[in-house]
Amino acid sequence: MKGDVSAALFAPGWVYETKQPPDFQTAQNHWWSLVEKSWGIGKHYPRGLPFYSNFDQGRAHHFSVDGVHILDSSWNNLSTRGFQPFLEYKDNSTLNDIKVLVNFNGASYGGGSNITFKGRLNKGNAYFTTRLFHGKLPLGNSPLYFTYSVKSKADSLLGLILNFSSGAWEKKSVLLAPAKVDHLSGKFSTVVTTRQLENLGASSEWTIQESSISLSEHTLTEISACCYRPDPQIVKLDDDNTSDQSTASVEYYAVLGHITVKSSEQKSNFPPSSSWVVEGEHIKWTPSSEDSKTVSVKIIWKLKDGIDSTFPKYNIYAKKAESASEFLGVARVQAFYVGDYAVPSGSSGVKFFIQVCDVDGSSQTLDDSPSLLLKPTT
Secondary structure (H helix, E strand, O other): OHHHOOOOOOHHHHHHHOOOOOOHHHHHHHHHHHHHHHHOOOOOOOOOOOEEEOOOOOEEOOEEEOOEEEEOOOEEOHHHOOOOOOOOOOOOOOOOOEEEEEEOOOOOOOEOOEEEEEEEEEOOOOOEEEEEEEEEEEOOOOOEEEEEEEEEOOOOEEEEEEEEEEOOOOEEEEEEEOOOOHHHHHHOOEEEEOEEEOOOOOOOOOEEEEEEEOOOOEEEEEEEEEEEOOOOOEEEOOOOOEEEHHHOEEEEEEEEEEEEEEOOOOOOOOOOHHHEEEEEEEEEEEEOOOOEEEEEEEEEEEEHHHOOOOOOEEEEEEEEOOOOOEEEEEEOOOEEEEEEEEEEOOOOOEEEEEEEEOOOOOEOOHHHOOEEEEOOOO
């Protein structure tokens, strides 16, 4: 604690219980902005690689994996909470400003949250920036690889601004932009056009942007979002008149699903399903009606040959006969308890899948994931 002062802050509880206006999330940002002004920022991230955040706060009203919506109900699991953005609170906002919030209700790319940017922005040279992360990441001789997911409307474009410093106190700002931005090129040290990746698993509404940058002997100090529109156009009104639409204010809406920063392009190397031992303990089948039974089981898994797993979490699914896989929950340890799971009578059983997830946010396909098949007892 700054100034060697010990203190306990219960800000979320106080903000919620006293119903601070205008809403809980905005009041939260306001509270912590006051703390930041007084004490500064105590923690910085990213500090190491890989760095990944889907902005999950461990609670939401839905759940997604790689942009695919797999759960449509409220849940609370603080173990899924990821790195949170340092969103800035602005108490002098106007109707033309972009509002930034962690959103639990809109579509998410991973987990149950996203960062939503909505408001109004000029069609022309106007752009809006806001800080996301305050880092201390030294760069070596290898490039940094950035990947992020975006869902947006019309001409609402979303890029990332990377701020760097060097030992000589030299500062550089780099804009990673998914489209040509000649009108913003003079605002940054460098503008890098991102490459859109083919998105096989996620909804077509999500686009995945990727880019890399090399700046040896520099430190990444900040990651910000940049809301902007394509290069301004001269719109012809009739044969005799043209109008510069650069000052027209129009609606802006974009959603940031996740950010990944790595030191290599190489994808995660997941062990094949044959490398795992999956077992069920305390298995109990119970008739619940003429049409179904329920099963309870503690599922445990480990790598063969006694190798310790370094994967941070596992998504658990169940699949009955020809039905689609059903998401059950997330495990941070190599065990998961399923209680009273309904299985139709006469079914050949139920298969549980353990989807392995890596620290960079990637996850193994279900077809390649370890599994456990349980058949009902007679």
